[in-house]
Amino acid sequence: MKERFEIDSNSNVLFVTSQCNNHCIMCCQPPQKDDDFNFCFNQNIKLIKSAPKETKVVCITGGEPTLAGDSFIELVSLVRKELPLTDIHVLSNGRAFSDNEFVHKLKVAGEDKVFIGVPLHSDFFRDHDIISGAKGAFNETMLGIYNLANEGILIELRIVINKLNYYRLPQLAKYIFKNLYFVSWVAFMGMEDTGWASKNAETIWVEPIDYASQLCRAVKELDDWDIPVAIYNIPLCLLPTEYHRFATRSISDWKTRYLDICNDCSVRFECCGLFGTSMRNYQGLKAI
Amino acid sequence: MRKYALLPFNFITILNHEILINELGDFIITPIGTVQKILSHSISDEDLYKTLVSNFFVTEEILPSLLDIYASRLRTKKGFLDDKTSLHIFVLTLRCNQNCIYCQASSQEETSKHCSMSLEDMTASVQMMFHSPSPNLTMEFQGGEPSLEIDLIRHGIETAEEINKEKNRKLTYVLCTNCRKLSDDMLELCKQYNILISTSLDGPSYIHNKNRGREDSYEKTIAGINKARAVLGNEFVSALMTTSELALDYPKEIVDEYVSDGFNGIFLRALNPYGLAAQNEDWKRYNQRFISFYKTAVDYIIEINKHGIFFREEYASIILRKMLTPYTTGFVDLQSPAGTINSVIVYNYDGYVYASDESRMLAEIHDYSFRLGKVTDKYEDVFCGSVAKRMGKIWANEALAGCSSCPIKVYCGADPVRHHSTQGDMYGFRPTSLVCEKNKAIIEYLFSLIVERGDEVLPIFRRWVK
Ligand code: SF4
Ligand code: SF4
Numbered sequence: 038m039k040e041r042f043e044i045d046s047n048s049n050v051l052f053v054t055s056q057c058n059n060h061c062i063m064c065c066q067p068p069q070k071d072d073d074f075n076f077c078f079n080q081n082i083k084l085i086k087s088a089p090k091e092t093k094v095v096c097i098t099g100g101e102p103t104l105a106g107d108s109f110i111e112l113v114s115l116v117r118k119e120l121p122l123t124d125i126h127v128l129s130n131g132r133a134f135s136d137n138e139f140v141h142k143l144k145v146a147g148e149d150k151v152f153i154g155v156p157l158h159s160d161f162f163r164d165h166d167i168i169s170g171a172k173g174a175f176n177e178t179m180l181g182i183y184n185l186a187n188e189g190i191l192i193e194l195r196i197v198i199n200k201l202n203y204y205r206l207p208q209l210a211k212y213i214f215k216n217l218y219f220v221s222w223v224a225f226m227g228m229e230d231t232g233w234a235s236k237n238a239e240t241i242w243v244e245p246i247d248y249a250s251q252l253c254r255a256v257k258e259l260d261d262w263d264i265p266v267a268i269y270n271i272p273l274c275l276l277p278t279e280y281h282r283f284a285t286r287s288i289s290d291w292k293t294r295y296l297d298i299c300n301d302c303s304v305r306f307e308c309c310g311l312f313g314t315s316m317r318n319y320q321g322l323k324a325i
Numbered sequence: 326m327r328k329y330a331l332l333p334f335n336f337i338t339i340l341n342h343e344i345l346i347n348e349l350g351d352f353i354i355t356p357i358g359t360v361q362k363i364l365s366h367s368i369s370d371e372d373l374y375k376t377l378v379s380n381f382f383v384t385e386e387i388l389p390s391l392l393d394i395y396a397s398r399l400r401t402k403k404g405f406l407d408d409k410t411s412l413h414i415f416v417l418t419l420r421c422n423q424n425c426i427y428c429q430a431s432s433q434e435e436t437s438k439h440c441s442m443s444l445e446d447m448t449a450s451v452q453m454m455f456h457s458p459s460p461n462l463t464m465e466f467q468g469g470e471p472s473l474e475i476d477l478i479r480h481g482i483e484t485a486e487e488i489n490k491e492k493n494r495k496l497t498y499v500l501c502t503n504c505r506k507l508s509d510d511m512l513e514l515c516k517q518y519n520i521l522i523s524t525s526l527d528g529p530s531y532i533h534n535k536n537r538g539r540e541d542s543y544e545k546t547i548a549g550i551n552k553a554r555a556v557l558g559n560e561f562v563s564a565l566m567t568t569s570e571l572a573l574d575y576p577k578e579i580v581d582e583y584v585s586d587g588f589n590g591i592f593l594r595a596l597n598p599y600g601l602a603a604q605n606e607d608w609k610r611y612n613q614r615f616i617s618f619y620k621t622a623v624d625y626i627i628e629i630n631k632h633g634i635f636f637r638e639e640y641a642s643i644i645l646r647k648m649l650t651p652y653t654t655g656f657v658d659l660q661s662p663a664g665t666i667n668s669v670i671v672y673n674y675d676g677y678v679y680a681s682d683e684s685r686m687l688a689e690i691h692d693y694s695f696r697l698g699k700v701t702d703k704y705e706d707v708f709c710g711s712v713a714k715r716m717g718k719i720w721a722n723e724a725l726a727g728c729s730s731c732p733i734k735v736y737c738g739a740d741p742v743r744h745h746s747t748q749g750d751m752y753g754f755r756p757t758s759l760v761c762e763k764n765k766a767i768i769e770y771l772f773s774l775i776v777e778r779g780d781e782v783l784p785i786f787r788r789w790v791k
Binding site for chain 1: 349376380394784
């Protein structure tokens with residue numbers, strides 16, 4: 038994380054808390070129990086006040102930032118006041134948005150600058166609940182997404198691909214088109230091998246070469262329907278060429294890492310590379 | 326598997342598969358025997374079970390927490406009802422300069438008098454149109470040949486534009502013309518008001534000329550299309566075909582004609598049993614031949630698409646949109662509640678308002694069952710009058726015997742006017758209904774394509790319905 042914000046960076050982060058009401062089995066920053074709300078809040082105020090006015094985007098994250106309740110809304114207001122040009126990207130599990138009053142407050146505070154990244158792990162509620170480690174999470178998140186849409190807040194769906202959900206990615210894509218066709222875009226994300234993902238590797242780790250075909254079917258279905266879709270965190274050499282156009286350089290600039298073979302690779306500068314924080318490299322990497 | 330309860334769904338058997346269909350039109354293709362397993366709580370395929378739950382076919386909760394999502398999606402599907410009547414057809418005249426063998430409007434000689442709308446009735450009709458709450462109003466000019474009445478068209482549009490200064494609706498104009506005599510004046514008027522041209526083209530010259538009863542009809546139509554395209558731009562000119570008995574033998578040739586004329590779609594329309602066309606002898610036989618004609622043509626169109634050409638069949642596209650997308654479909658012949666009055670209304674040259682295009686054709690054979698009132702009557706008395714009320718009881722297929730239990734009803738619609746004219750009873754009797762037979766056959770055919778050749782046809786179908 039940065040001490041100061043940079044105008045063009047994709048990692049200007051306001052960290053709200055390390056607590057969370059989910060316990061996702063692949064969490065890369067496992068939640069803590071400490072009461073850190075005030076400490077973080079004060080830090081964040083400093084960051085916002087000292088940020089360049091032209092900052093393009095700030096990311097509000099945690100843990101689960103909505104656990105801060107009204108001070109989360111306050112934070113959004115403060116960004117709007119101090120940085121009127123800046124987009125506000127909130128990463129949340131979406132459960133708190135099942136309360137439509139809370140969503141309305143967020144809309145009033147964030148106006149048209151706020152967009153929410155919400156993880157959706159499966160079209161089947163129990164798979165989603167198991168992956169997020171909380172019973173009832175799916176229903177709350179789905180309701181939250183509908184409430185956000187109803188307020189006209191932009192939504193990004195984030196799907197972290199793991200061993201428990203990869204084989205239903207095509208069904209998930211269909212589910213999204215049928216039930217959540219109003220989302221702004223859908224991101225399929227490779228997993229980081231760190232935090233609980235490493236601890237639970239047995240249960241959840243799956244190699245991109247093993248899920249590429251399901252992933253591509255899902256991407257194609259959404260793309261056929263004109264729902265914007267992106268692939269994050271998966272190196273280009275692990276995707277069929279016709280899917281390269283969906284892949285973005287998604288890994289935060291301070292985390293990105295390349296291998297020696299990458300130096301000879303013709304797509305090195307379009308490729309997201311690998312997580313610097315990851316414990317292992319994906320199988321099948323090769324310069325192209 | 327946990328304990329679960331059923332949500333409303335139905336199924337049909339196609340090519341040894343059971344297709345489960347819910348009230349939203351979402352469907353799941355399953356192996357034969359699946360419904361029995363669902364009922365007896367013995368599904369062993371875990372993946373299928375997950376699909377059933379996530380798509381609202383079964384639920385583990387007595388009051389499913391996400392049922393409101395289902396409700397909201399149903400509201401979207403029925404979205405065509407939100408705006409009320411948006412398509413307003415103005416039948417300007419019965420005069421015509423062609424003698425189509427199946428003329429559905431009982432046209433009159435080009436020179437005959439007393440069968441055109443008066444200027445006063447046009448004014449009253451336009452005023453009535455603005456009583457519709459719809460934010461989008463389409464004025465469609467029909468005939469006979471409406472371009473013979475250019476002054477009437479101009480008067481109608483100018484009246485509408487004037488009223489619209491206050492009402493602020495989105496106005497669209499359509500001229501249905503055979504393109505025989507598209508005068509420069511007419512095209513200038515089209516250019517001025519962005520009028521869309523919808524013409525009739527039945528296929529290659531040997532079919533079109535026979536159908537249209539003139540030696541030079543094809544030539545004239547093509548010349549008219551080209552002239553209109555040159556002035557207005559390609560996207561302003563579309564064509565409709567009607568499948569005469571002769572046409573039934575030439576599905577591919579007709580499609581080829583449309584492709585080579587630069588159209589990117591075709592609407593394969595069956596004949597209507599109205600006007601002159603009612604004398605056509607054996608409707609049942611025609612219906613069956615039309616169904617095989619339709620299948621051959623659609624098969625052929627799919628082949629064309631596989632060669633990288635975008636070309637769609639419009640009727641299939643409407644049904645596929647209902648099957649494959651969460652969106653609403655505003656096509657009056659396949660709606661429930663029916664499109665008559667709810668989505669379309671007709672102001673006839675005789676000064677009366679009719680429930681639909683077919684309703685005014687019945688009037689030509691002295692059947693005034695669907696005459697709603699005079700164009701000078703009050704809006705409420707016409708749109709919510711006694712005829713409308715009577716139709717309202719039987720225009721939702723969810724509530725019609727035969728349809729209510731039909732597994733594919735969400736893709737189909739109710740058609741009281743057609744059943745009145747073919748079965749003498751607007752309620753209709755499905756087992757012998759030809760509309761039912763045709764729609765069922767087409768819907769089942771589309772399903773069979775998806776079951777048998779899904780990977781091949783679905784990417785094409787998705788392009789059609791966007
Ligand atoms: S070799 Fe390196 S730079 Fe090239 S695609 Fe693979 S990970 Fe990316
Ligand atoms: S008309 Fe026939 S196909 Fe259509 S809903 Fe009724 S029974 Fe079904």
